Amino acid sequence: MEAVAVIGAGLAGSEAALQIAGAGFDVILHEMRPVVQTAAHQTAHCAELVCSNSLGSALPDRAGGVLQAELRVLGCQLLPLAEKNSVPAGAALAVDRLLFGQAVTAAIEAHPRIELRRGELAAIPDGNCIVASGPLTSAALAMAIQRLTGTDHLAFFDAIAPVVVADSLDLEVIFAGARWGTGEPDYLNIPLTKAEYDTFVDGLLRADKHEMKDFEAADPRAKQFFERCLPVEVLAARGRESLRFGPLRPVGLDDPRSGRWPWAVLQLRRENALGTLYNLVGFQTNLKYGPQQELLRSLPGMQNAEFVRLGSMHRNTFLNSPQVLYSTLEFRRRPGLFFAGQITGMEGYLGNIGSGLLAGLNMVQRLLGKEPATPPRETLLGALTQHVAESPSPNFQPMKAEFGLLPPLVPPVKKALRRQAYAARSAAEMAGFRHNLGLDTASPALPEDHANHL
Numbered sequence: 506m507e508a509v510a511v512i513g514a515g516l517a518g519s520e521a522a523l524q525i526a527g528a529g530f531d532v533i534l535h536e537m538r539p540v541v542q543t544a545a546h547q548t549a550h551c552a553e554l555v556c557s558n559s560l561g562s563a564l565p566d567r568a569g570g571v572l573q574a575e576l577r578v579l580g581c582q583l584l585p586l587a588e589k590n591s592v593p594a595g596a597a598l599a600v601d602r603l604l605f606g607q608a609v610t611a612a613i614e615a616h617p618r619i620e621l622r623r624g625e626l627a628a629i630p631d632g633n634c635i636v637a638s639g640p641l642t643s644a645a646l647a648m649a650i651q652r653l654t655g656t657d658h659l660a661f662f663d664a665i666a667p668v669v670v671a672d673s674l675d676l677e678v679i680f681a682g683a684r685w686g687t688g689e690p691d692y693l694n695i696p697l698t699k700a701e702y703d704t705f706v707d708g709l710l711r712a713d714k715h716e717m718k719d720f721e722a723a724d725p726r727a728k729q730f731f732e733r734c735l736p737v738e739v740l741a742a743r744g745r746e747s748l749r750f751g752p753l754r755p756v757g758l759d760d761p762r763s764g765r766w767p768w769a770v771l772q773l774r775r776e777n778a779l780g781t782l783y784n785l786v787g788f789q790t791n792l793k794y795g796p797q798q799e800l801l802r803s804l805p806g807m808q809n810a811e812f813v814r815l816g817s818m819h820r821n822t823f824l825n826s827p828q829v830l831y832s833t834l835e836f837r838r839r840p841g842l843f844f845a846g847q848i849t850g851m852e853g854y855l856g857n858i859g860s861g862l863l864a865g866l867n868m869v870q871r872l873l874g875k876e877p878a879t880p881p882r883e884t885l886l887g888a889l890t891q892h893v894a895e896s897p898s899p900n901f902q903p904m905k906a907e908f909g910l911l912p913p914l915v916p917p918v919k920k921a922l923r924r925q926a927y928a929a930r931s932a933a934e935m936a937g938f939r940h941n942l943g944l945d946t947a948s949p950a951l952p953e954d955h956a957n958h959l
């Protein structure tokens with residue numbers, strides 16, 4: 506059987522390669538570094554962490570800890586290496602990034618079924634392949650992906666608006682309704698008086714903002730993108746009324762309490778099919794996270810808002826996954842071609858390792874002549890992959906694993922106990938998924954000396 510091609514030895518590609526090789530199949534892992542560098546990586550190591558060295562909370566009732574537990578159940582290969590090379594970081598799993606990168610590289614180089622081939626791949630090979638080339642996919646490969654998906658289905662920057670948990674909103678103040686009262690009242694509307702609007706605009710102009718990184722500013726596509734997708738603070742700086750005539754337009758929105766249009770309205774739109782999350786429409790922003798949360802919580806009805814994502818704008822190559830991927834991470838139009846990692850629209854180091862794990866397991870399913878599978882929606886990995894492949898948002902943007910993506914607990918559980926209940930449900934569901942994939946009975950995949958090396 507021909508070797509599986511994996512493009513990109515980052516977090517997702519390294520995990521996928523180890524999974525496939527571990528199941529007894531040959532892999533050629535293509536990594537362009539150090540022959541061609543990205544603007545963010547510093548080394549030639551596989552699975553280099555480019556910024557923070559934290560893989561998130563390790564507490565068993567936090568999203569990070571629950572996702573870690575799920576990945577362990579599925580036999581994740583990178584997680585034990587992260588634990589072996591961890592540094593003290595309180596309740597978080599943080600690693601010495603050099604030692605972690607070296608350990609992953611060593612595991613890959615030592616594996617008898619993996620060939621690590623250094624050099625840029627400019628085309629997607631025929632045959633079984635996983636594309637895991639990350640947020641800084643090389644230009645030539647990005648063009649090849651666009652040829653496959655259509656130019657509309659690959660973005661080079663994200664423009665993320667904050668996403669909030671529905672049941673943290675005060676619906677005594679925020680009202681449901683459609684503009685001009687036409688159609689279903691699908692939107693939630695935050696009404697602002699003139700005084701509230703003025704205070705909000707002042708806060709927006711005063712708040713600390715993230716500066717664009719040098720490599721982002723130097724990108725010839727950046728200017729065009731930022732002009733098309735203006736952050737709200739830039740719009741506000743163009744004139745006090747700009748937001749009121751732009752994303753905070755109140756026309757046609759009667760506040761049921763007054764029967765009149767408010768001075769301005771910030772609209773919220775469903776982010777997921779379950780209706781557990783809402784995004785702030787047109788509210789892409791580069792405000793720093795602390796001031797951003799503070800400002801948004803100062804809005805009427807938002808005082809207890811829980812955010813699963815805050816606004817940001819970055820250089821980021823990602824697919825319009827709901828149009829092109831199944832939740833198994835397989836490309837809809839070509840069986841045997843999978844995408845994994847940040848290019849699928851997932852965020853977070855751990856989620857990206859998880860996507861590599863899932864793509865790897867599903868590639869193995871294909872190689873065994875079986876159908877790829879999706880983890881249950883009640884697990885964070887399943888909820889994230891299903892969100893990525895099925896998000897109803899017309900403007901799909903990346904997302905990380907958060908409890909807000911999970912379906913509500915049945916019967917309902919008190920807020921104080923909800924996180925533990927999510928964790929327990931996920932553990933039971935993931936154990937079932939592992940069993941269904943046949944992983945309970947899988948024979949040890951690594952030769953003895955290699956297992957010792959890990």
Ligand SMILES: Cc1cc2nc3c(=O)[nH]c(=O)nc-3n(C[C@H](O)[C@H](O)[C@H](O)COP(=O)(O)OP(=O)(O)OC[C@H]3O[C@@H](n4cnc5c(N)ncnc54)[C@H](O)[C@@H]3O)c2cc1C
Pocket residue numbers: 512513514515516517518535536537538543545546552553554555556557624625626627637638639640641642643646820845846847848852853854855857
């Ligand atoms: C500047 C920056 C800061 C970030 N900070 C954080 C953070 O603090 N926390 C966080 O969770 N996430 C952060 N991210 C996102 C982070 O990149 C992902 O979470 C994670 O690294 C994605 O894993 P991946 O495997 O998809 O991509 P990567 O880890 O980037 O791996 C992709 C690999 O593909 C290779 N490649 C690309 N094109 C080709 C080609 N044509 N041929 C062969 N190889 C190729 C690249 O060299 C790279 O090694 C940041 C991203 C950037 C750009």
